[in-house]
Amino acid sequence: MSEAEVNIRYRTYPVLVLNRSLYVILPLMGVFLFWSSFVMTFAVVSSFIQYGPTSLFIMMEIIFFAALISLALLSSDDSVFLTREGISLPFFLLPRFGFRSERQWTDLMTVGFRAREKGGLLKLYFKDGKKVEFDSRYFKPKDLEQMIVAIDVWGGGSDSFPALLEARAHLAGHTLTDGKDKHSYTEMWEEELSVRFGATNFIPLEPGHKLQEGLLTLERQMAFGGLSAIYLVKDTDNKTLVLKEAVIPKEADEELRKQSIHMLEREAHYLSRLNHPGLARVYDYFVEDERHYLLMEYVKGTDLRRFVKENGPVSYKETIEWGRQIAEILSYLHEQEPPVVHRDISADNIILKEDETLSIIDFGAANSFLGTATCTLIGKQAYIPPEQLRGKPTVKSDLYSFGCTLFFLLTGKDPEPISVSSPAIVKPDVPKYLNDLVVSLTQLEQEKRPSAARDVANTLSSWRDK
Structure with missing residues (x-):
């Protein structure tokens, strides 16, 4: 499964002009701040002016300069993120949301579209009365199409928001009529997804x-x-x-x-x-x-990949606790009769629930089913051990994937496929005992990996209790 996220670049012309202007002004302001501070300090030392008003003026200059730097950085943010959960907006759109950067699709009340001679305005209205407007002139055509499809798929579809269909037709250079050329929603949906999935029908x-x-x-x-x-x-x-x-x-x-x-x-x-x-x-x-x-x-929460993406690598203490929980779950699976091999352990398939405990989702049963039927490998290759690539997964295959997941939690990066992973190479301050555990779990030969998930869980429990 690919990660369900669309990243679109969007920045209006006024914001672009503001951003470029700030990057021109800031060096000049920096020179002026340095020069004025030097002159005023010299004047104070020479008793030409008083210390109090001078220090206040310099402080105000510094605050103003810092505010300009902040505005320059914030106006540089031009990313609109759309996921299956909702939409995340850049700073310059936040005031229209009451300073909220993220909104859930469940809060989306309706979608509007106002056509113009060139492009149009796509408007999202939310239940709290707030709205956001996107001017199609500031999108790349492909990005705009991706946004409309994302809202269509995740936001409720044009059955709920007919304006999406109007927007797509207008921006594609068509107008909807009652004639024979009219495309139904289903036809447009199938056209779009046929392109995306056409290779497999x-x-x-x-x-x-x-x-x-x-x-x-x-x-x-x-x-x-x-x-x-x-x-x-x-x-x-x-x-x-x-x-x-x-x-x-x-x-x-x-x-x-x-x-x-x-x-x-x-x-x-x-x-x-x-x-x-x-x-x-x-x-x-x-x-x-x-x-x-x-x-x-349905397990409500945040998958660990998204958690790391938003917060950076996980602390060592948290890695030990989360690792212990994952190992306990794997122990339960592997101790069944017959043993259950998950086959798809990764940060994408582990959910941090609202009570801060973990839950493993998305068993690899359907993936293995497809792989058998099509003679292809389906899964995240960076997390798959050699024996699973050969079509012969065992309980120790899950241990390899578990080690790769720990590597990701500690470093924020995916491991190299079919290799022994050592997080200390990427992040030298990783404790030796944690690094050694990941190295042992990701050994290419099964017999060199720990004997059972239960042993790993016990080890992690002993570290947690120290």
Whole structure:
């Protein structure tokens, strides 16, 4: 699964002029501040002027100069981030939000679009009465299209916000009419996603789609990959769940297709029996329209990749505690009969919940299912050990991926694929005992890795209690 995030550059012409002007003015201001401070200090020493007013004037100059530097840096921020959760805005758009940099899609009330001779204004209105306007003239065409698609997919779709359809048509140089050339929302959705997924002939489902004879309603897409997607759905009791979808291409070998389906059915049966507070529950497995689905618990929180991206590398104390929790969960999985191998341990698939405990999500069952059917490898290659690349994962494969995850938490960087990871090389102040643990977990030969997740959990527990 690719990370569900779109990064778009957007900065209006007035803000651009302000930013460029500040970078021209600042050096001149710096020279003037230095010169005036020197002259006034000399005048005070020579008793030409009094100390009090002079120091106050110099202090005001310094404060003004610092304010200009801050404004220059803030006006340099031109990134608009859109994720499956919401939208994050640069500084110069914040006043329109009441100084809030992030808003959730659940707070989005409606979308408006006002066409102009050149481009148009895209307006997002939120439940608290705040709004933000985007002028299409300041987007690159590709970025603007990405933004509209992101709002379409994650924000609720043009069934909820018809202005999105108008915006796409207008900005593409078309006007919607009642004639034969009119594109329906579904046609435009399929055109866009066919481009994105055309190589595999896989088109994800659109918001509002119903499954299981209406028992499940698709709310929005959370993430996607070449032959699979993850959706947020609601059942008839309005309970939020996660639905993982996998599609076998029609050209897949028939024998491999049967083998992979049998494997997924068996694994779904085993996963549904698991019951641990650190695991997302698997509730059901079903097939509909030749698409295979795992229905899972929705775990609310922040995945560790996003946490590190926003906060930087994790402290050693926190790494030990989080590592202990992950190792305890892996111990539970590996001690099942037969042992359950997750096959996709990474920061993307570990959620920091609201109570500050961790939960592992997104079992690799569907990924392995697709890999078997298509003879391809699906997963995060930087976290996959050699034996898993050869199609023979074991419980020690999870230990390798766990070591790679610890490396990421400690350094903020993904490890090199198929290599022994040493965080101390990237970050020399990593304690030797933590570095040695990561090195042992990421050994390329299985027999050189720790014997069991339980041993690693015990080790981390002893460090935590020191």
